[in-house]
Amino acid sequence: MSDESPRDPPVRTGARRIFALALVSLAAAxxxxxxxxxxxxRWPSFIDGLSFSGVVEFDGPTHVGALxxxxxxxxxxxxxxxxxxxxxxxxxxxFDVRGGESAVLVLGPEPCGGMLVARLRTDGAFTLARxxxxxxxxxxxxxRLSPGMVFDLKDGVLGIxxxxxxxxxxxxxxxxxxxxxxxxxxxxxxxxxxxxxxxxRFRSDGSLVGIREDGVAERxxxxxxxxxxxxxxxxxxxxxxxxxxxxxxxxxxxxxxRVIVIPAAGADGVAAPRIVEVEPSDGxxxxxxxxxxxxxxxxxxxxxxxxxIILVSPDGSAVSVRRALPSARVAAIRSAFSVSALLAGISxxxxxxxxxxxxxxxxxxxxxxxxxxxxxxxxxSSAASGTVAxxxxxSVSVAELRKGLMRANAxxxxxxxxxxxxxxxxxxxxxxxxxxxxxxxxxxAAMESLPDEGYWGMYLYGRDGGIWAYLDExxxxxxxxxxxxxxxxxVESGAPVYRRYEDPTxxxxxxxxxxxxDGPRDWVLETTVDASEVDGASxxxxxxxxxxxxxxxxxxxxxxxxxxxALSRKLRYLRTGAERVSAGDYxxxxxxxxxDEVGEVSRAFDAMAGRIGTAIARSTAxxxxxxxxxPARLLEMLGKEGILELALGDQAMRxxxxxxxDIVGFTTxxxxxxxxxxxxxxxxxxxxxxxxxxxxxxxVDKYIGDAIMALFPDSPDDAAATALAxxxxxxxxxxxxxxxxLPPVATGIGMHSGELMLGIIxxxxxxxGTVLSDAVNLASRLESLTxxxxxRALMSxxxxxxxxxxxxxxxxxxxxxxxxxxxxxRLYELVGAGDPARAGKxxxxxxxxxxxxxxxxxxxxxxxxxxAALADAEPGDRPARMMHxxxxxxxxxxxxxxxxxxxxxxxx
Numbered sequence: 001m002s003d004e005s006p007r008d009p010p011v012r013t014g015a016r017r018i019f020a021l022a023l024v025s026l027a028a029a030x031x032x033x034x035x036x037x038x039x040x041x042r043w044p045s046f047i048d049g050l051s052f053s054g055v056v057e058f059d060g061p062t063h064v065g066a067l068x069x070x071x072x073x074x075x076x077x078x079x080x081x082x083x084x085x086x087x088x089x090x091x092x093x094x095f096d097v098r099g100g101e102s103a104v105l106v107l108g109p110e111p112c113g114g115m116l117v118a119r120l121r122t123d124g125a126f127t128l129a130r131x132x133x134x135x136x137x138x139x140x141x142x143x144r145l146s147p148g149m150v151f152d153l154k155d156g157v158l159g160i161x162x163x164x165x166x167x168x169x170x171x172x173x174x175x176x177x178x179x180x181x182x183x184x185x186x187x188x189x190x191x192x193x194x195x196x197x198x199x200x201r202f203r204s205d206g207s208l209v210g211i212r213e214d215g216v217a218e219r220x221x222x223x224x225x226x227x228x229x230x231x232x233x234x235x236x237x238x239x240x241x242x243x244x245x246x247x248x249x250x251x252x253x254x255x256x257x258r259v260i261v262i263p264a265a266g267a268d269g270v271a272a273p274r275i276v277e278v279e280p281s282d283g284x285x286x287x288x289x290x291x292x293x294x295x296x297x298x299x300x301x302x303x304x305x306x307x308x309i310i311l312v313s314p315d316g317s318a319v320s321v322r323r324a325l326p327s328a329r330v331a332a333i334r335s336a337f338s339v340s341a342l343l344a345g346i347s348x349x350x351x352x353x354x355x356x357x358x359x360x361x362x363x364x365x366x367x368x369x370x371x372x373x374x375x376x377x378x379x380x381s382s383a384a385s386g387t388v389a390x391x392x393x394x395s396v397s398v399a400e401l402r403k404g405l406m407r408a409n410a411x412x413x414x415x416x417x418x419x420x421x422x423x424x425x426x427x428x429x430x431x432x433x434x435x436x437x438x439x440x441x442x443x444x445a446a447m448e449s450l451p452d453e454g455y456w457g458m459y460l461y462g463r464d465g466g467i468w469a470y471l472d473e474x475x476x477x478x479x480x481x482x483x484x485x486x487x488x489x490x491v492e493s494g495a496p497v498y499r500r501y502e503d504p505t506x507x508x509x510x511x512x513x514x515x516x517x518d519g520p521r522d523w524v525l526e527t528t529v530d531a532s533e534v535d536g537a538s539x540x541x542x543x544x545x546x547x548x549x550x551x552x553x554x555x556x557x558x559x560x561x562x563x564x565x566a567l568s569r570k571l572r573y574l575r576t577g578a579e580r581v582s583a584g585d586y587x588x589x590x591x592x593x594x595x596d597e598v599g600e601v602s603r604a605f606d607a608m609a610g611r612i613g614t615a616i617a618r619s620t621a622x623x624x625x626x627x628x629x630x631p632a633r634l635l636e637m638l639g640k641e642g643i644l645e646l647a648l649g650d651q652a653m654r655x656x657x658x659x660x661x662d663i664v665g666f667t668t669x670x671x672x673x674x675x676x677x678x679x680x681x682x683x684x685x686x687x688x689x690x691x692x693x694x695x696x697x698x699x700v701d702k703y704i705g706d707a708i709m710a711l712f713p714d715s716p717d718d719a720a721a722t723a724l725a726x727x728x729x730x731x732x733x734x735x736x737x738x739x740x741x742l743p744p745v746a747t748g749i750g751m752h753s754g755e756l757m758l759g760i761i762x763x764x765x766x767x768x769g770t771v772l773s774d775a776v777n778l779a780s781r782l783e784s785l786t787x788x789x790x791x792r793a794l795m796s797x798x799x800x801x802x803x804x805x806x807x808x809x810x811x812x813x814x815x816x817x818x819x820x821x822x823x824x825x826r827l828y829e830l831v832g833a834g835d836p837a838r839a840g841k842x843x844x845x846x847x848x849x850x851x852x853x854x855x856x857x858x859x860x861x862x863x864x865x866x867x868a869a870l871a872d873a874e875p876g877d878r879p880a881r882m883m884h885x886x887x888x889x890x891x892x893x894x895x896x897x898x899x900x901x902x903x904x905x906x907x908x
Contacts (some may be wrong), residue, residue, distance in 0.1 A: 003249055010415065022354035029347035036340035045095070047337050056083060056091050056324040059879050066292040072300045074324075084475070090327045113499045139900060150704040158220060160200045162189065170195030175309035192223050196387050199239045199252060200719050209250055211239050217250060223417070231262040231273045238467060238479045245293030256479060258465055259299065259312075278322035280310055284481045305481045363690060389545055401529065405511035405800035409527040412446035412458055413515050421523055440471060440878035457528040459506075460515075461487055487524045490514050500531060507531035547626065567839075581612065646847040657719040657753040657799060658713040658771070658779035659698070661689065661726060664746040664787060666706045676818030682706050685745070688729050696722040701771055711771065716753050716795075718801030720830060723749045723793045724808075727832035749830075750782030753802055778825065785827070793836070811845035812852065813879050817904045824902045829879070840874025848880065855883065857902030860891035 040047045063075040070087030175188030200210035202661035209219045218227035242252040250262040259276040287305025290841040297314035308322040321791045404462035460471040471478040490497045490512040505809030508528045698712040712719040734744040754775030782794045809831040864887035870880040
């Protein structure tokens with residue numbers, strides 16, 4: 001006969017391995033997902049704002065700023081992101097703002113160190129931060145309108161512009177703040193009238209530099225000062241963002257393709273301007289929005305139309321840069337997140353696949369496998385049909401929306417007066433053309449004629465000098481792009497053009513149509529819809545499709561599950577019943593009413609389970625009854641799981657703490673009670689004290705009448721805690737007895753630690769579990785000594801040394817030798833919380849030891865006053881008074897020749 005244990009079938013073993021792999025994959029997904037989450041929480045900008053490789057692709061850059069050492073800042077994404085790049089194009093810092101409530105702008109290095117960052121809100125307030133990477137600074141100013149700022153890197157001065165009156169755009173309040181003086185507030189503001197300027201900017205000294213409509217560039221020291229002409233006769237069409245390269249000269253971006261530099265005036269008067277035509281080496285057509293320069297004459301420019309930065313060297317050569325490489329730190333952060341996220345996704349998918357496979361293989365009932373296979377089939381078919389339906393419906397909805405956009409665009413075009421278009425000039429300055437105002441009014445009327453006015457957007461584009469500009473609601477043209485193929489296609493084809501596009505502000509659906517005009521003045525009307533409207537409808541359609549597929553699957557399951565369950569339900573009930581009974585649930589009943597063979601077997605099974613349950617209940621009750629006589633901890637220390645495993649002579653050696661507790665004067669108390677009252681009193685007392693032993697990790701070895709012998713196998717501190725708890729419980733019991741007019745009960749407690757031999761003694765007809773050791777006798781002697789010393793609880797030095805460091809209220813009492821022992825025992829009193837002399841005993845413990853040391857040396861005359869002082873200070877301190885009397889007696893009689901300060905007791 002083979003001794004090998006039975007093995008699981010290969011199918012179940014394989015399923016377990018698959019489940020193990022699924023758990024490993026799930027753990028890997030959790031670990032890697034947690035790592036990715038921590039990285040994302042610590043560096044969200046690097047994670048969300050950069051590409052998978054960490055390379056920064058510029059997205060509609062608008063502002064650039066030159067910093068020291070050739071580094072520069074770039075603002076893109078509609079001001080939602082600001083980058084700090086080194087002279088070699090490496091990403092050094094990254095600032096990002098989520099949501100549409102604010103924008104971020106890196107101003108440059110602060111004079112006192114660090115990087116100065118501004119965060120602007122749509123309500124006009126902005127916050128300054130002086131720590132690199134943080135946007136949590138102090139709110140600096142709440143502006144009535146959006147403030148404009150200019151930062152002079154040389155002088156460390158921040159300029160703030162405000163529009164004091166909303167309907168007076170020509171008025172500007174300008175104030176200056178010296179960032180080098182942290183305590184000083186903004187200086188000003190000074191009100192300026194900037195009417196007639198195509199563009200302007202304030203310098204760090206508070207002066208204004210502006211470019212007039214007649215092509216004159218001038219500087220004014222104050223609002224009332226006479227202007228100083230910097231240059232005249234400038235041929236400017238669309239001047240944007242003047243700046244001050246080198247701190248003295250003036251430069252401005254014009255026509256989105258060139259920079260006009262006006263050097264500082266020389267000895268001969270006004271210097272001639274210099275025009276820098278920006279022609280990138282890659283042949284792209286630039287769309288310049290802003291520029292800044294370094295002292296050597298090199299410049300950095302934002303090319304918004306091409307999502308690039310153009311760097312111009314002092315000799316005029318230009319290089320177009322469309323991305324920034326990450327620094328080593330940035331690349332490491334982004335790579336770690338990418339790897340963690342990818343590993344989390346792969347591990348989660350693998351865990352799902354393996355889990356489903358393991359569940360299918362592990363299922364032992366074909367009904368379950370049938371349901372699983374059916375669910376997979378229905379789910380796959382529902383998903384496929386739902387996807388097809390969704391794509392078809394989306395295609396139809398997009399086609400209908402395209403038709404609607406075309407119709408809306410045609411309706412809007414009919415509102416535009418052709419005569420006004422003929423006289424419209426896309427290159428005119430802001431706010432001075434009647435035709436532009438009439439066209440803007442016609443567009444507003446067209447918008448009002450369309451259903452759901454807030455659903456549509458409408459723009460009129462015109463081309464002037466190679467620049468496309470769009471008409472805004474105020475009737476002014478704003479430069480847009482130099483190259484717009486979709487606008488040019490609409491002009492050349494003459495037919496409506498439909499497109500879907502994305503820009504930094506969002507994603508849109510657009511219909512374009514050329515309207516009126518010939519030659520160089522071409523006009524295109526655009527009608528747009530936010531793509532989220534279509535995407536939202538598509539999402540709703542997708543959700544409805546998914547819901548329909550889920551309902552189909554649910555309906556299929558509702559039909560399939562009852563059929564599969566009917567195949568194995570009866571046998572499954574029998575199997576479940578057998579498993580429940582084998583697990584110990586003997587109350588389980590199948591209660592089958594079927595009249596077939598399975599029903600007969602089920603009823604026989606119920607009867608068998610009832611008989612087994614009755615027999616087990618009786619056995620359990622017997623075991624529980626025996627456990628009241630033989631403690632479970634005793635069985636545990638003997639290495640036995642149950643009482644049936646015990647044998648006469650079983651024994652074990654163990655170091656433990658013994659606690660003896662006895663009622664003082666119980667014999668006298670019992671003489672006044674009948675037997676019933678005596679047993680009721682003892683059982684009531686023991687029912688309050690016995691549980692305290694078990695609560696603190698001990699067990700009761702035996703009850704000797706009113707006495708308790710308890711053992712603590714773990715720590716002497718458990719015995720000390722039990723003694724204190726027993727003293728407290730006795731005080732509660734005495735208060736209850738006093739309320740009933742009964743006398744108080746006093747007990748004595750003794751404790752000692754040592755090696756004990758536990759075992760089973762007796763003969764074949766009568767066994768008893770007990771403990772054999774001198775430590776038991778010593779603990780009993782210490783309990784008897786509580787009456788002599790007049791204390792509640794005594795413990796030996798072995799117990800005191802075994803306390804686990806907790807602060808227990810004890811004090812040293814005496815050095816004794818009990819009857820039958822040769823070694824001396826250090827004696828300590830455990831002071832309970834209810835002891836009226838507690839404060840004096842614990843407070844005088846140190847003085848008591850000093851007196852006892854004098855006593856041991858035989859210096860009784862010196863020791864007696866110490867004990868007398870303790871006894872006088874605390875009249876309830878009986879040991880101190882006993883020691884005082886002992887010192888007086890020995891001082892008068894003299895100490896024995898072999899005096900060691902040990903008190904010997906010859907009685908038990």
